[in-house]
Amino acid sequence: MNAIPIYAETPFDTIREQMIEEYLSEEQSYPWIVTFSGGKDSTLVAHLVFEALLVLPASMRRREVFFVSNDTLVESPLVVRHMRGELDKILKAAKILKLPVSGEVTTPKLQETFWTLLIGKGYPSPNRSMRWCTDRLKIQPTSKFILDKVAENGAAIIILGVRKDESATRKASIESHQNLADSNLTPHGSLPNAFVYRPIVDLSTDDVWEFLAGNNPPWGGSHSDLITLYREAAGGECPIVLSQEEAPGCGTNSSRFGCWTCTVVTKDKSLQGFVDVGKTEYQPLIDFRDWLVEIRNKPEYRQVERRNGTITVKDGKHIPGPFTVEARQMILAKLLEIQTTYGHELITLEEVDLIKRIWAEDLIQSHVRKKS
Secondary structure: OOOOOOOOOOHHHHHHHHHHHHHOOOOOOOOEEEEOOOOHHHHHHHHHHHHHHHHOOHHHOOOOEEEEEEOOOOEOHHHHHHHHHHHHHHHHHHHHOOOOEEEEEEOOOHHHOHHHHHHHOOOOOOEOOEOOHHHHHHHHHHHHHHHHHHHHHOOEEEEOOOOHHHOHHHHHHHHOOOOOOOOOEEEOOOOOOEEEEOOOOOOOHHHHHHHHHHOOOOOOOOOHHHHHHHHHHOOOOOOOOOOOOOHHHOOOOOOOOOEOOOOOOOOOHHHHHHHHOOOHHHHHHHHHHHHHHHHOOOHHHEOOOOOOOOOEEEOOEEEOOOEOHHHHHHHHHHHHHHHHHHOOOOOOHHHHHHHHHHHHHHHHHHHHHHHO
16 A cells, blocks of 8 residues: 555644545545534544545545535524535535545435424424434435445445544443454444444544634635534534434434424523524524424324324323324414514425325325214
């Protein structure tokens, strides 16, 4: 293997050197998939990967690198704007510099968006015991992207910005997945022929911030917007989730950069942080989210039977079904009102059209069941 001499002076120099060695590996040439949420850790990984590619001469940049981000379509507005903006800068700079880099933002299928399921099919607002959102909005879209690359190339390597320093739970999870012998790679727990590379696993949070504050991104600009985003939101991030094992970090108070509709958390600290520093345009979103929590368990808004017409009783207690069609109509009307006040799209016309078709089908099915 042709080595590129780099003299390590800091942990980041060491990480770059290891990245280059891994990129030039003669054992395999599977594509890299860099998961980019736009948060501090994924931004650091993106920064280091980009710099590592720049160190290499064009003739040695043979391995493809894909940047993949996920937009649930109900992301915290400032966060998703930042993520999409930075990814756009990365891809434009890579094209100018002729790096083997491309990227994509994954989104849920129209039939499985948050609004299609909640307002269309009447799924009750997610909570800790019924968190139906994570798999459909986060895991499935990005997993499909990765598995498509695996199918095209035989395997793929996912570059994750996970660190042991994030939490005790994260540390335990990382340590439970050991690298292959004499390798930096770990088989992914739920994606066949996908391997995980964790280059910043041993860095501290202070290390991450110190680097981002002191080094401008190689794709141009600075990391100041990211630093401001965290400062104003007083928050952590909701990273890209690729398995149910990683899902517990989504929808918890330690993941403040999540969906603005998240009813799993007690309080949306991220949006509230933005409002507290003067971005009052987000207050209607907070109020709507709180209202979804409030109406969730009110019997007058829930069907007696489930969507398939059955009635569920558990431990002698009736388990209510989805929101009634009338409740769903009320939720949509309120959402459209909030959208007008907010001034930006919160639900697409395609979603509204599909939702109304689902309502019509549900009303027909309900009529048929009553007649029979």
